[in-house]
Amino acid sequence: GDSVTQMEGPVTLSEEAFLTINCTYTATGYPSLFWYVQYPGEGLQLLLKATKADDKGSNKGFEATYRKETTSFHLEKGSVQVSDSAVYFCALPSYNTDKLIFGTGTRLQVFP
């Protein structure tokens, strides 16, 4: 079945460091792919999305490219800030259902 695999956290970085959070997926067809972010004490927010192969989603300095060849959708940011500290979830819609399938989440901690 459809699934999402994320790298385990926590990821601990200093401010202005480069960030990569890995996400790979197994899916029927070519679904849209999403990154959600959950700041401490809050619900989930859609961070970015890509709807087809080779699309690049971007928002708030974060980017992710839909790679069909490697079935990946890695999240990157060139220079992280303390305010980026949060849990990041990769997700995709399950084939032919209304379900959104989430990865396990990766906690990012950025220190000044």
Added chain:
Amino acid sequence: SAVISQKPSRDICQRGTSLTIQCQVDSQVTMMFWYRQQPGQSLTLIATANQGSEATYESGFVIDKFPISRPNLTFSTLTVSNMSPEDSSIYLCSVRTRPPVWDEQFFGPGTRLTVL
């Protein structure tokens, strides 16, 4: 977009009691969902709340434990019944405004439940 509010934002409950969580959306939405997020875990879909009919539950979740109502297109409730400490989680309401536009899925702030 959709703005979602949940009540209560958090609660501490005793074992064996029940808690009803409310979800209010600022616009009419086609689909509403309830998720559970156990401590340090990802999100698990509990059920889809259907307007005017019984909710559709995912494997492992039953109506007697998690009764759901959806009387209209902007409101839903989830009840956690006969609670045990294992029910301690964050419960999230989520809505989709225009299927099949998948990016139009929004989440509420969550209800943080602790069961003693």
